[in-house]
Ligand SMILES: O=c1[nH]c(=O)c2nc[nH]c2[nH]1
């Protein structure tokens with residue numbers, strides 16, 4: 365089958381034809397074959413025709429349902445070995461740290477911040493440099509299928525606003541956070557807010573900018589971003605909580621990533637009882653709060669976080685790179701906490717949520733190896749289906765986007781990726797020898813033709829990369845194409 369190019373002047377409507385795969389539940393993927401998804405001019409899914417026997421029948425059915433004339437529609441058809449998958453959701457990523465991916469040596473969190481991270485972030489007050497870094501970051505993450513990213517920018521307001529502008533123009537759904545660091549004795553003198561008052565003022569400035577460029581926060585939303593408890597004062601956190609309540613905004617921060625960090629929090633907030641209590645007593649544990657890492661949470665902290673309906677971003681690449689530890693996803697699920705995935709660049713070494721999903725399975729296996737009881741050990745391992753849920757619907761729920769994105773349903777927006785795997789022919793070569801049918805390198809995944817769909821997905825998870833991400837759409841707009 366031939367994949368139709370989108371015309372440079374897109375038509376009003378689109379119909380995607382082929383196989384659609386998405387999470388039905390945490391445990392189960394749904395495979396919808398011979399299907400058509402109709403997308404309206406606003407990027408919303410208007411109709412779906414499922415299991416029609418052939419793509420022609422699916423196309424006819426969806427045109428009948430919508431009443432659209434064929435001439436008004438751009439058709440996008442899966443090629444051999446291709447399928448549509450929901451766009452990935454990165455619930456925790458530092459756009460400002462993108463140039464440092466892979467550069468962490470043997471450091472752990474607190475020395476890594478001092479040595480690698482604060483100097484880079486502070487240098488992005490140079491707007492030309494910020495433009496270069498942020499453009500590369502947004503383009504790179506889009507190319508890996510990340511349709512929604514929850515970004516930390518820096519303390520600098522103009523650079524943060526620039527990141528929001530770029531997300532809007534490049535078409536990535538994003539939460540953009542100006543980083544609050546108002547605790548003078550902890551934050552480096554060259555990289556911090558001048559005062560608590562200034563910190564809150566700057567947070568509001570960034571919110572006002574985003575409101576101006578995207579008044580309904582349709583694509584880009586501000587997110588309140590106290591860096592982590594050690595870098596913020598009590599007054600600063602209380603002030604952010606007041607803004608949160610007034611504006612009903614999301615919040616992101618870090619929690620319990622590293623033992624030295626936890627000790628620092630306990631020293632700075634004596635009598636608080638726990639790291640989670642520090643945020644809670646300053647009004648920052650809300651249903652719209654995403655807490656990154658949560659590696660060393662206690663039972664009581666998990667119970668508190670669950671009772672506040674706050675969410676957790678699991679960042680396995682980062683937790684391994686900075687030797688922070690292993691977050692217990694299934695334990696958090698059992699506590700009733702919603703969990704998504706974060707790349708946490710550049711604590712994490714990769715811009716890819718597929719890589720984060722892969723590492724989530726491996727981290728769960730490292731946890732399993734510490735369990736004596738065989739049944740419990742098996743249960744603790746995360747499955748392919750579960751980590752792909754974390755990467756899509758789980759992330760959407762963490763960000764309050766569960767009704768908008770994360771799967772293929774009528775009424776949701778089309779945030780999706782077209783995945784192509786390499787099809788091995790009878791001579792052992794792939795079409796075009798080393799290239800797929802489109803003349804583009806199909807990457808590491810060789811499909812021999814006898815694999816079930818479940819096996820193809822497992823091969824994609826464990827060996828896939830951005831070469832398999834052929835097209836990416838956000839709100840129906842084509843935002844990345846490998847051609
Ligand atoms: O992984 C992390 N990355 C950061 O930039 C950071 N700041 C505080 N705590 C952090 N953890």
Ligand SMILES: [Zn+2]
Nearest residue numbers: 458618656708
């Ligand atoms: Zn982080």
